[in-house]
Amino acid sequence: MAVLASLAVGASACHRGAGMAAAAFTDEVGRPVTPRARPTRRLVSLAPNVTELLFAIGAGDQVVGIDRYSDQPAGRVEHLPSVGSDYEPSLEKIVGLTPDLVLLSRSANRRETADALERLGVPSFITETPAIADMPRTMRDLGALTGHAADAAAQLAHLQAGLAAVRARVAGQPRPRVLVVVWPEPLYVAGRETFTHDLIDVAGGQNVAADARGYTTFPLERVLAAAPDVIILPTHAASGTGDAAAVAYWARWPSLPAVRDHRVFAIEDAIVSRPGARLVEGAARLASLLHPAQPAAGAGR
Amino acid sequence: MSAIPPSRLRALAVMAGLAGALVLALLLSAAAGVEHIDWAAALRPDTAEHAIVFRARLGRALLGAVVGASLGAAGVAFQTLVRNPLADPYVLGVSSGASVGAATSIALGLVGGTPIAGCAFAGALGAMALVYRLGLVRGRLVPYVALLAGVVLNALSWALILTIATLARLGTTAEILLWLMGSLSPPAWSRLALTAAAVVAGVAALQLLAPRLNALVLGDEGAHSVGVDVARTRKLLLVAASFLTAAGVAVAGPIGFVAIIVPHVLRLLVGTDHRVLIPASALGGALFLSLCDTLTRLAFVPLGAEPPVSVLTALLGGPFFLVLLWQRRGERLF
Numbered sequence: 001m002a003v004l005a006s007l008a009v010g011a012s013a014c015h016r017g018a019g020m021a022a023a024a025f026t027d028e029v030g031r032p033v034t035p036r037a038r039p040t041r042r043l044v045s046l047a048p049n050v051t052e053l054l055f056a057i058g059a060g061d062q063v064v065g066i067d068r069y070s071d072q073p074a075g076r077v078e079h080l081p082s083v084g085s086d087y088e089p090s091l092e093k094i095v096g097l098t099p100d101l102v103l104l105s106r107s108a109n110r111r112e113t114a115d116a117l118e119r120l121g122v123p124s125f126i127t128e129t130p131a132i133a134d135m136p137r138t139m140r141d142l143g144a145l146t147g148h149a150a151d152a153a154a155q156l157a158h159l160q161a162g163l164a165a166v167r168a169r170v171a172g173q174p175r176p177r178v179l180v181v182v183w184p185e186p187l188y189v190a191g192r193e194t195f196t197h198d199l200i201d202v203a204g205g206q207n208v209a210a211d212a213r214g215y216t217t218f219p220l221e222r223v224l225a226a227a228p229d230v231i232i233l234p235t236h237a238a239s240g241t242g243d244a245a246a247v248a249y250w251a252r253w254p255s256l257p258a259v260r261d262h263r264v265f266a267i268e269d270a271i272v273s274r275p276g277a278r279l280v281e282g283a284a285r286l287a288s289l290l291h292p293a294q295p296a297a298g299a300g301r
Numbered sequence: 302m303s304a305i306p307p308s309r310l311r312a313l314a315v316m317a318g319l320a321g322a323l324v325l326a327l328l329l330s331a332a333a334g335v336e337h338i339d340w341a342a343a344l345r346p347d348t349a350e351h352a353i354v355f356r357a358r359l360g361r362a363l364l365g366a367v368v369g370a371s372l373g374a375a376g377v378a379f380q381t382l383v384r385n386p387l388a389d390p391y392v393l394g395v396s397s398g399a400s401v402g403a404a405t406s407i408a409l410g411l412v413g414g415t416p417i418a419g420c421a422f423a424g425a426l427g428a429m430a431l432v433y434r435l436g437l438v439r440g441r442l443v444p445y446v447a448l449l450a451g452v453v454l455n456a457l458s459w460a461l462i463l464t465i466a467t468l469a470r471l472g473t474t475a476e477i478l479l480w481l482m483g484s485l486s487p488p489a490w491s492r493l494a495l496t497a498a499a500v501v502a503g504v505a506a507l508q509l510l511a512p513r514l515n516a517l518v519l520g521d522e523g524a525h526s527v528g529v530d531v532a533r534t535r536k537l538l539l540v541a542a543s544f545l546t547a548a549g550v551a552v553a554g555p556i557g558f559v560a561i562i563v564p565h566v567l568r569l570l571v572g573t574d575h576r577v578l579i580p581a582s583a584l585g586g587a588l589f590l591s592l593c594d595t596l597t598r599l600a601f602v603p604l605g606a607e608p609p610v611s612v613l614t615a616l617l618g619g620p621f622f623l624v625l626l627w628q629r630r631g632e633r634l635f
C-alpha cells in the first residue's frame with residue numbers, strides 16, 4: 001500500500017514539473033497520467049473501441065484485461081479476463097491484474113471509475129474520440145503509451161488511406177439522403193457530431209437528420225417530409241436475430257422512398273458507431289449500401 | 302355558477318364537453334406539428350403529407366386517446382378497489398410486470414414494437430395473476446394484502462429489470478430505459494385497433510360493475526346490506542382494471558400521473574357515481590393524454606428533442622391538481 005501511495009504522490013509531483021522528458025502524459029480530457037512503466041507492459045482496456053485499437057497497433061499482447069463488451073478482434077480477446085461492465089467495472093479485479101495503465105473512453109466509461117482507480121494508485125488514461133477527425137490523436141496517444149508509436153502511425157495511415165479509397169469510390173455520385181435509426185419507438189436517430197454521421201459522409205450519403213445533434217429523438221413527421229432514400233438500422237441484437245423484424249417495422253411507411261425501393265438495411269452497430277479499428281469496413285459497407293451500382297467490397301446483409 | 306343543475310344534467314354536460322374537447326384535441330393534433338403541410342397534398346393518399354397528417358400525427362394522438370382512456374378508467378377502479386385516493390394502476394404491479402416483459406424482449410433482441418408490446422402485455426397479466434393469487438385470503442380478495450403484494454412485486458421487478466439491463470449488451474440498457482420512460486409512437490393500424498378493442502372491452506366491463514362499485518364505497522358491510530357480493534366484485538374489478546391497464550401500458554410503456562389526476566378531477570366535476578365517473582374518466586384520460594402528447598411533439602421545436610410524454614403529464618397535471626387541491630381544501634376528495 002505504501003508503494004502504491006508513493007507512486008500516486010510521485011505521479012502528481014511529476015506533473016507539477018510538467019514538460020520534462022520524464023514527465024507524465026496528459027490524457028485526452030486533460031488529466032496528467034504517469035504509467036507505472038514506460039512503455040506500458042500490462043494494460044487493462046475498459047472500452048471496446050480502445051481494445052480494438054490496441055490490437056490494431058500491435059499492443060494486443062500487452063492487454064491483460066478487458067471490459068465485458070470488448071468483443072473484437074474476434075478470436076484474440078475471448079481468453080482475456082473480463083473486469084466487468086464499462087459503467088461499473090470491478091475495481092478489485094482491475095487492481096488484481098496489476099496493470100501499468102488502465103485505458104478508458106470518455107463516452108463508454110465514467111469519470112468516477114478513473115477517480116476511484118487513482119485513489120487505489122492505479123494510473124488511468126481517458127481517451128476521447130467523438131469523431132473520425134479525433135482518430136489520429138487517439139491512435140497516436142495509444143501508440144506513444146504502449147511503445148508502438150511507429151505501428152500506430154502505420155495503422156493510422158492505413159485507416160486514412162482506406163477511408164480515402166471509399167471516398168474516391170463514391171466521388172461524383174449523387175449523394176442519397178440517409179436516415180440512421182438508432183431506435184424506432186420512441187424514434188432516436190444519429191444526428192451530426194456522431195461517428196455514424198461522419199461515416200455516412202465518407203460513404204457518399206447525406207444525413208437527413210444533420211440538423212439534430214448527437215443520438216437524439218427526432219419527429220417522425222420530419223422523417224416523412226425529408227423522404228430518405230436509404231434507412232440504416234444499426235443493430236446489436238445477438239447474431240442479428242432481430243434484424244428482419246427491425247427492417248419489417250418500416251413497411252408501415254410506404255411513402256418513404258427507402259421503404260418503396262427496399263433500401264432499409266440492418267447493419268452491425270459496432271462497425272458504424274465505434275471509434276475502433278474497423279472504421280474502413282464500416283465505411284465500405286455503408287458505401288456498398290448507398291451506392292450499390294459501384295464496384296464495392298463487402299456487400300450488405 | 303350560482304344555479305347548480307341537477308347532478309344528472311351536469312354529468313351529461315360534462316361528458317358532452319369532454320367528448321367535444323377530445324374531438325377538438327384530435328383535430329389539433331392533426332393540424333399541429335413541426336413540418337409545414339400542403340393540405341391539398343395531404344388529402345391524396347400515398348403522399349408524405351398524407352402519412353404525416355393521418356398517421357404520424359392523428360394515429361399517434363388516437364393511440365394517446367386510447368391509452369389515456371385505459372389509464373383514466375383504470376385509475377377510478379383501483380382507487381375504489383383499495384379505497385385509497387393515492388392508488389394508481391401501477392401500484393399493484395401491472396406496469397412492473399409489463400416492464401419486465403419489455404426488458405426481456407429488448408434484451409433478447411425481439412425488437413420492433415409488436416414483440417415488445419406482446420411481451421409487456423404478457424408480463425402485465427402475469428403480475429396481475431400473481432397479485433390476485435397472493436391477495437386471496439381464504440378465498441376472499443383482501444385489498445391491503447393485494448396492495449402489499451403489489452408493492453413488493455414492484456420492488457422485485459425493478460431488481461429484475463436492473464439485472465437484465467446489467468447483463469445485457471452495451472446499448473441495450475439505454476433501450477430498456479427508453480421503454481421505461483413511457484412514450485407514444487405512431488402505431489400500425491392493426492395495433493391501434495387491437496388496443497382500442499381491448500380498452501373498450503375493459504371500460505365496458507368496469508361500466509357493468511359500476512353499480513357495485515358505488516356499493517363498495519359504502520364499505521364492506523354497507524355493500525353487503527344492499528345485496529352486493531363484495532368478494533366476487535373485488536375479484537372481477539381487479540381482473541378488469543388490470544387487463545385495461547395492461548392494454549395501455551403494453552403499447553406506451555408506463556406513463557405516469559394520468560391515472561391519479563384524471564379520476565380526482567372528474568370526481569370534483571361529476572361526483573362519485575361510478576356509472577358516470579368511469580366513462581367520464583375514460584374520456585378525460587383520453588383528452589388529457591392526447592393533448593399532452595401533441596405538446597410533446599411541438600416541444601421539439603424549442604428543445605431540439607422530444608421529451609417523453611410522462612414529463613408533460615406530470616408537468617401540466619401536477620400544478621393543475623395542486624391548484625384544485627388548494628381551492629377545494631377542506632372538502633372531501635374521495
